[in-house]
Amino acid sequence: MFPQYDVIVVGAGHAGCEAAAAAANMGSKVMLITMNMNTIAQMSCNPAMGGVAKGQIVREIDALGGYSGIISDKSMIQFRMLNKSKGPAMWSPRTQNDRMRFAEEWRLALERTPNVDFWQEMVTGLLVKDGRVEGVKTSMGLEIKGKTVVLTNGTFLNGLIHIGEKRFGGGRTGEKAATGITEQLVQLGFESGRMKTGTPPRVDGRSLNWDVMETQPGDDTPGKFSFSDTEPLKEQRPCHITYTNPEVHEILKTGFEQSPMFTGRIKGLGPRYCPSIEDKINRFAERDRHQIFVEPEGWDTIEIYVNGFSTSLPEDVQYKAITKIPGFEKVKMFRPGYAIEYDFFPPTQLDPTLETKLVKGLYFAGQINGTTGYEEAASQGLMAGINAHNQVHEKDPFVLSRSDAYIGVLIDDLINKGTNEPYRMFTSRAEFRILLRQDNADIRLTPLGHSLGLASDERLNKVNEKIKQTEQLLEDLKTIKVKPEEINGLLDEKNSARIKEKAPLLNFIRRPELEIEDLINHNEELKKITSSLDNEVVQQASILTKYETYIEKEKSLAEKMGDLDTKQIPAGFNYKEIPALSAEAKEKLSNIKPTNLGQASRISGVNPADISVLMVYMAR
Template structure:
């Protein structure tokens, strides 16, 4: 029924599991994806969208590394927006509204067309460990399947408990049963476990809504796309989203259900996502606000189902319905299903290495919500990294780790294993200290060479990236080398109320002014001529403008990153005895023993480890 032994078994078919299985199989490992329902591969359990603030950068990074999320997002997109365009390019974040059914179908078909990948539908109820090393899995039917490595990507299914008002029942997602057995095994192996909570809003029938009472939310006039691959294309048509608001009347009706609310009556004891609170939490936490935004998002090209973003709730279904009817445009609303909260098991990620391999059991990897994260993008990126590293482990090769100055994915994983998390972790641009370097526009420059070396990015993808980089570098050099006379540049500067120049200067100088754009530069004949002669596309135009305008900031961050790299290079022996360092604070001693940092740089980021503690460590190590 199964081969004698797999290289990699992936447990769970969500966003993390799908990326993990694709990466391991594409690298050449004999891979098995085991999930409870093969019809729900890469299901969008919550909002039908990919990307957003910092999350969009992660999707671009996954794509640059040879993952599938960007291609699937483009193939199933119904609307595209580049968020934060009014801010600097380090903050620009792509986001697509997706067709939920097409997203899952595209993922399923891409996985089926991936060589080396087998599928099996059943619940995994246990793990087989011998001498602190994973050797396989056990299913609910009692089957034992052997493997060199195992990746757990269980999402919200581990002992999942769904709450709607004062009712609760086991489940990993609406209409699907919870997964049992794995948590007990892991605790028996010595792992620490915890509980987290997330939630989702009601889904409604669009035929019952009055969109004329809402505010239209169109996509970008000139939509871009996620993937750097030429296998996907930009949208030529888009679906509208809409916005409405709650009111004081809506809030009062919702408050009537607080007595039975699991959020307030003690039924839910676990932490939920701070930055995506339920509507009842918003009303309670922001009592001074008399209204909150609601985004009304279509679930696909043709379906009438709509997702009410901003109305996540675990209140009883009758309270949800009564309150939502008071929102403008929802007077005759019909529910497809009510919102709910779900509690599930997670394992504090300080129990992992940077490869996402567990410290306690060799060959066992965790990715996604099992590590305390929230969001498809965060899960997918962990799945990709776990899939790569499980393959490398199975083939007895080195490890693949991204540093904080190389990718948002590197920031995410380092934050998790170094600081841990006691609430669902969500990525933000503010978490990345080198965000000017980690922009969404340059993910291919940063990561495609690494993916090509691994074997995940094709020669074709590598050549495309190199060609784009050559064009961008040549165009930047053109601005540095080409002079412009005052009589040509001053009319452009005058229109923008920018200081005029008195003598000829290189084009780079006026172009670097914040209020002068590429469109302004294109009014100069030799600039437009260079663009046409060198067949420069929109991606290169954007890349060049960012490199010119932010040259100073980029250089400064590169210098700071170089300093970080020097500390990253000072490795701490695996079984280092911190008790020898008599000058360490007690808190630092406890934290260093528990987390076991690999480098001095990682040690410096541990909460409770002071600069003085790092100095003690450096002195002891002869630095």
């Protein structure tokens, strides 16, 4: 009934979709299996993409040739660049999306991708022989053969939904859990664990009093994620902000005795940085209010997502408390919030390619690895899809370093440090964040995407043109010189020191109180030069000038650390034979089996002295 596939992808969430698209676009024959064809790329939680550090990941996926940025642009209803008051390393794009259009655009994109076949059914197990995966088994007893398998099961592995004292199996509200895979993987020797996440109630927008809430509009000039020619928004839908209060908190507390979290019925740890409302009022008892973001689910729907009110308390307590939030006095609830517990597999059991160490040809991506968030999942799916294809076609593994991309930071953190709570990306996790900005993701990664066969010639040409134009603009800024009488008025206006002799415009961009836009508006020659340039080129020139010292310092540090990554550790290396290593280092190194000294140095519990010992030993 089925041919043998190069890559079988199990699960069609954000990780599964990117994995299937990447492998297929590189030339593999792909089978994408999902329990429900109508929920491909479902936004299970909030209808938004990007945000702090996550926006950088979406731009990186796009730069490599993935689909998430394009799909986000096609379905967005609002765009905001977060952290604009901070330095460019912190700028993070975020879109509010039309939930239904997002899923529809993803499904259509996959259907238009040659080499992708679909099958709707539950996968209950793997076909494994002599330590290598050979395909999957389904609930109907079918066997589908594949040279590699990518598991992207999300929250479905033995998923258990909690609402107050009620609990029932499910991977998402209204959808059944997936069974069989965890049990088989544990039998094969994998370690598994439980995690928890949650979601807030959805409500009827017609029942809300918008006049008493703060309006949160999108940017005046909306940007976008994709470096391709997707259309920017011409109109936007606003979000709104309101707040809880002591009365809301007191009502919520009446349900604590029935809370599955506080009574111990939920064993898995929840996301530290996206706590439930009951968690917030318990952990931050001194606060008398918490922010609630009121987010539309799309252009035309009346459904509203109550961001900040994630909860698993009984539905009657949820409803009674939410009516005390300003604007929600007459609210009609569509469905209550709930918590979901699910199986995951500690990611220290993976190689840097996301292939499992125990079973050859088997890859894990997304929440199965202990991450939270669409963006983190999508990036892992992309990398797993690329590496599954490369293995089948006997090509070199594709691994991004910590100085290459946030995606590299994410995977490096997971496989070396592991996680016992849902992992979320932050800019603070990246030590080279000045290099890993959202504005230069195309310059960093599109050449790599092109070499893989994912980014088109057109994309690469566009990046090369951006680099060329940026270099030319920097040259122009050096050559255009202004006299004191031409610039001192502007300098006075900006509280910046006057000049006494002619100076190039480049010097003024380096001043923190001046922006390149100030100079463009003040100097006719520069205005004429920049009038034909894309805003990203102008921004690039400004950032490279203003932060030149910091960028060079990070590049130098990245090169030094990169030297350790080139020092390979032979497969099967016996750390227990080196007496000078600490006991903890021996245990961690033997368990994780790093492929190089750089990876070894980033393992929790391995100290610099241990790395020095290893370097001496390997030099022999």
